[in-house]
Amino acid sequence: MDAPTTLAAPQPAAESRKRAGRASRAAERAAPRTDLGCAYIVRGIPTYDVMGEENLIKIETAIDRLLAETGIEFRDDAETLALFRKAGAEIMGERVRFPPGMLREILKTAPAEFTQHARNPANNVRIGGKNIVFAPSYGSPFVMDLDRGRRFGTLEDFENFIKLAQSSPWFHHSGGTICEPTDVAVNKRHMDMVYAHLRYSDRAFLGSVTAPERVEDSIEMSRLVFGADFVAQNCVIMGNFNVNSPLVWDGAVTRGMRAYARAGQGCVLVPFILGGAMGPVTSAGAIAQAVAETMAGCALTQLERPGAPVVFGNFLSSMNLRSGSPTFGTPEPAVGSLVIGQLARRLNLPLRCSGNFTTSKLPDAQAMTEGVMSMLAAVQCGANFVLHSAGFLDGLLSMSYEKFMMDADLCGALHSYLKGVQVDDDQLALPAFAEVGPGGHFFGCAHTLAHYEGAFWESDLADNEPFEKWQSEGSTDAATRANRLWKKRLAEYQAPPLDAGIDAALRDFIARRKGGMPDMWY
């Protein structure tokens, strides 16, 4: 299923282990799975395609014109300008204009689907095609829970969220900067974050993106776990990079992207367009802009290293036009995401799109109204990598412990949703109708007994009991139950095994790197 690529095709786990070169690493990655879920979802229902061919072509034509006429600015990165110049773009200062069709041609070397390896190979994820990978939310400075309210995130919070994700069968990926560990210096925290992902999770994860040298640290730490040879041949880490919309890629970002690509590692490239601020208020224009920006970034990874894994990202939003505040989980970005999905598939690139968004400051009805609206858009639009699957609150300013549990539960529901309806003689149950007959009851019939277990997805949080039972048990709301559940899960958490030698090597690397650095706090 992969597009032509100079990287190694994904290897079966057994063969991969041979390459790793160290028995301890091999044993580590073969450790048994600690969860009950699937490594990733393979969708059983089609995507929701809402736009017809004629309008898709109109948008694509506008994208081509935008890229050729207005173009995109690549700031503070002469190597990027040189790569684009060599590929045929028109360069004026830092402005790059692309002849129609140029970027589409370059993007043909990008894989339509690739594997990101986890240190436990049972958790390797295939990104692209019909596959869907859920990862926790990313980038909040604050954390929040019902007991302590809102506060700056710490490394302990960061580790807690990794543990909660690892404990749930409904995530497939450990994510990246789940919250900012603000108690660690800005120039050092990336190593603690990468270490925490490697230590407390055995799923795939995202590395640092905040500076090229931090990208290098992240990749180097991966080499200590996977082996340098394995990392040279396989994607084991990715970085999630943002466009500086409208139409600007900053040098710190493009240098980081190129570092991942050069190492054969993955990039997820995402514009953040708040309609009316960083883009037009009209959806079609915002979509055209977003696709143009992302195409240019994805093409850069291919110029740096043809075949490098890259994920076409998107993050549409809207705005409260009275206050100027961003809004999330509203209808326009939801339906816009469905269109973005169609456009990404026409580029044959894996898609990151939407997530579980809200502006609510509490894990309340607003939070989940907006969350479900945007999360259903994510799976319906065909997103292959859904960052921000869980925990997002307050327009991404806060990671909420309770919302994280609610969102994990929703991710579970979506596993069942995406299976669709199975149709065969057994599922159609005609003999059961003959057995039960009109006016009968299916509860005790043979077909029900045979299919009883696992017939329906079961929520960890919903209260389906009769009113009186619910009342006698304390009349709890969902937030209260979520509060109890995250505490229970943290108390029960068990770390996946990590080879002591690898652990020591990681700690040693961090100590050495941190040793010579003064703390930077901004």
Add this chain to the structure above:
Amino acid sequence: MDAPTTLAAPQPAAESRKRAGRASRAAERAAPRTDLGCAYIVRGIPTYDVMGEENLIKIETAIDRLLAETGIEFRDDAETLALFRKAGAEIMGERVRFPPGMLREILKTAPAEFTQHARNPANNVRIGGKNIVFAPSYGSPFVMDLDRGRRFGTLEDFENFIKLAQSSPWFHHSGGTICEPTDVAVNKRHMDMVYAHLRYSDRAFLGSVTAPERVEDSIEMSRLVFGADFVAQNCVIMGNFNVNSPLVWDGAVTRGMRAYARAGQGCVLVPFILGGAMGPVTSAGAIAQAVAETMAGCALTQLERPGAPVVFGNFLSSMNLRSGSPTFGTPEPAVGSLVIGQLARRLNLPLRCSGNFTTSKLPDAQAMTEGVMSMLAAVQCGANFVLHSAGFLDGLLSMSYEKFMMDADLCGALHSYLKGVQVDDDQLALPAFAEVGPGGHFFGCAHTLAHYEGAFWESDLADNEPFEKWQSEGSTDAATRANRLWKKRLAEYQAPPLDAGIDAALRDFIARRKGGMPDMWY
């Protein structure tokens, strides 16, 4: 767009008024609209079709076999048995078996799309095709609000919900038994309910279904408002009837259905299948059963009066298999509804499907997680008439004032969602990109100023403010804001004008009918 029918085609309002015969009624129905919404939604995006042709045919084959082999029981209604016998069904006692294809043939006389007239013609709704009509929830014995908790519903509550619906631009239909007015005798309350719909709303509504004579009262009261001639030629009232699943239609129900059909009025026919109890635990089997049951009911209306308006209804649910409790808003019924939509369109019948369901006992995160999951399924599956759009709590046992406001807000969001993404030069905004350029800001540009107003749907309930502002204003959750909003809306409510002569005639009718009746309380 209508299928062949012996009923009059929907008339333009001007012509309808001529027929009504009484100037007061004409003036009444021409009263100006009191809301800012649309009479109904015409969808701008396609339905979400998740099942392929091969599996659809497998389900249809199973439906035909179920109808021919097990058949359906029609209890206590000899006339119904006679109608089916005459049409070619095989009758054994009360069991009716249908030769393959028979029901599909009969259903060809049912209109694919029809108009239900409202007393304000601006609020007439087209049901079927690409149209979507939202109506409040239906049938709860209890009501609930944050101040008073759960209690039995009263006529005052019933009237309050009609007023709240009428005050919102996001509903198109006044619904039916929004909650049971338990302070009025069972054999009399239907008249108070019909009166309340006619008095406090000027939208279309549902009449009584609990006994054939109450159906007749409902239609007679409609005649007092619309004129007998108009009612003879147009659909002005509908009844929402339930199958006694599995595979039983009760006589009290079929006689009521036939009374509406005979009068040329509408029927909405709905199985309620709780998988594992009234149907198989497997979705495909439950879907086959639901379609078979509904097809038989719809066909009966066509045998009673070919061309009578009928809505193909569905209400899939699931069960907590540990406790046996019903569950709502879960993923299996959501995706099952998408399949039901495909099957209903192949029958060319208007569809009622899904709604805003939950088992939560509070207007909390669970309520809206489940509500949005099922409500998005309703609009994505192509439902034309969405009963239970608002207020549903506690597995339909309670109407919640706060949830009603949250759901109304969601209905508003869906108006924008269903428009899809408009694509034209103006929406694509290429000149705006040239004006703003890379790194600029769209807030003040000409395109933004021109499109600023109405660019995005605006919630009445969501708090999008910065955390500090939200905190300084009381740190409210969505339920608290909903509580304030319904009180404000009730305080501001103004009844749509109703001609004094019609009002007196309705009151007189009720007084006369109630006069001779002893109160029945069960």
